[in-house]
Amino acid sequence: MKLPRAVALTLCLVQFGVLLGGCSASRKATHPPTGSAGSSTAPAAGTLVILASTQLKPAFDQLEIQFAAANPGVSATATYQGSQALVTAVQAGAQGDLFATDADPIDALAAAGAVVTSTVQTFARNELEIVVPAGNPKGIQGLQDLANPGVSVVLADPSLPAGKDAVTALALAGVKVTPKASVSTVAQLITAILSGDADVGMAFRSDVVAGGSGVAGVALPAGNPVEETYRIGVLRNAANPTSASAFVQFVHSERGRAILAAAGFVPGS
Numbered sequence: 001m002k003l004p005r006a007v008a009l010t011l012c013l014v015q016f017g018v019l020l021g022g023c024s025a026s027r028k029a030t031h032p033p034t035g036s037a038g039s040s041t042a043p044a045a046g047t048l049v050i051l052a053s054t055q056l057k058p059a060f061d062q063l064e065i066q067f068a069a070a071n072p073g074v075s076a077t078a079t080y081q082g083s084q085a086l087v088t089a090v091q092a093g094a095q096g097d098l099f100a101t102d103a104d105p106i107d108a109l110a111a112a113g114a115v116v117t118s119t120v121q122t123f124a125r126n127e128l129e130i131v132v133p134a135g136n137p138k139g140i141q142g143l144q145d146l147a148n149p150g151v152s153v154v155l156a157d158p159s160l161p162a163g164k165d166a167v168t169a170l171a172l173a174g175v176k177v178t179p180k181a182s183v184s185t186v187a188q189l190i191t192a193i194l195s196g197d198a199d200v201g202m203a204f205r206s207d208v209v210a211g212g213s214g215v216a217g218v219a220l221p222a223g224n225p226v227e228e229t230y231r232i233g234v235l236r237n238a239a240n241p242t243s244a245s246a247f248v249q250f251v252h253s254e255r256g257r258a259i260l261a262a263a264g265f266v267p268g269s
Contacts, residue, residue, distance in 0.1 A: 044246035045073035049239070051090065053101040054080045055126065055161065055186075056230065058210050059263035060100070066259065067250045074243050082160075090114050090235065097244040100232040102161055113236060119244075120233035123251050124265040126204040128165045128226040129217035131193055138199050140218055143173040146200055154189050154198035155179040161228050162186050166202035169226040190215060204228065206264035230265075 048067075052060050057080045064076040079096075081089075083105040090099065090109060099106055099115055103122070109115040132140050138151055146153050155177075156163035163182070170177055180198055183189050190211040192198040204227075208217035220226060232251060234244045250256050257267035 044071040044243040046075070046240050046243060048074050048076040048098070048243040048247060049096045050076065050078040050098045050100065050247070051086050051094070051096040051235075052078055052080055052099075053083050053086070053105075053230070055102070055204065055206065055228070056080070056100055058206060059124075059260050059265060062259045062263070063247075063251060063256060066255060067247055070250065070255075071243070071246060074246075076243075076247070093237075095237060095239065096235050097238040097240045098232060098247060099235050100230065103229045103231050106231045106233055110233060115233040116236055117233075119248065120231055121248060121252070121268075122229055122231050123248075123268045124230045124260050125268070126206050126228045126230065126265050127219070128162070128169055128202060128228075129205050129208055129219055131190065131201040131203050131208055131211070132199070132216055132218060133193055133196070134214050134216050136216060136218070140200050142218070142221060143170060143175045146170070146177045147175050152180040152197075152199045153177050154181045154183060154192045154201045156186055156189055156201075156203065157182050157184050160184075160186065162189070162203045162207065165204075165226045165228065169202065169220060172226070173221075204264070209262075209264035227266075 050060065050064070060078055064078060068074055068076050083101040086099070086101060087105045087109060090096070091114065099109060106115060106120060110117045110120050130140055130143065130146070132138065138145070140146070145151065155166050158164050158167055181192065183192065186203050186207050189201045189203055190207060193201055194211070194214045205217055208215055232248055234241050234248070238244050252268070260267045
């Protein structure tokens with residue numbers, strides 16, 4: 001299905017001067033629905049536009065595909081970017097149906113009236129972990145090991161949730177670390193560990209899963225849990241609130257929860 005030119009411009013948010021990378025291809029089912037998950041009182045149909053945090057991309061790519069399979073009348077498309085960039089775009093008037101990010105940005109938009117408050121729901125958590133190469137050659141067991149001599153550490157920039165939470169976790173543990181590098185994306189952090197440029201880093205469980213078999217995660221101690229909580233809500237200016245509500249139901253369905261768990265998230269209750 002080819003989207004109208006106006007919709008395509010809206011998805012990429014060009015008119016607002018915001019550079020949003022990662023516009024996914026429109027997804028439409030090509031086979032009959034496989035179940036009733038995601039259905040609502042009125043059938044979901046038309047184009048569903050999702051604005052979501054970059055952290056959610058691995059899970060939401062799969063959620064889009066499965067939602068379209070269960071609702072063949074829907075063509076779903078998503079734009080992924082950092083939460084603050086998405087907030088700025090929505091405040092500038094960017095069109096969309098759903099907004100899904102970590103908690104603070106969506107709460108701020110709800111308070112400003114850009115997201116329908118009654119629709120905002122928590123749907124997942126993402127736990128911070130220590131990231132090491134497969135086999136854990138340095139024998140990293142906890143945060144204190146990041147300060148060991150000869151251990152090179154790479155952290156995400158504190159402007160990113162993974163970097164901010166890493167600083168918090170280290171401070172709670174009383175561990176002082178001078179990182180070899182502070183990178184601008186979590187993908188760069190994973191690459192540094194895979195390539196051997198760094199021995200250890202800190203990122204979320206979903207990042208470890210997305211990194212593949214070349215990396216592994218070491219859980220933080222029970223007394224030092226650091227995590228992000230994710231919420232989803234229908235935008236006030238939604239052109240397709242019916243499909244948006246159906247997608248929220250699908251995220252909370254058994255199938256949606258399984259997709260989230262497979263991507264490394266802890267599904268909400």
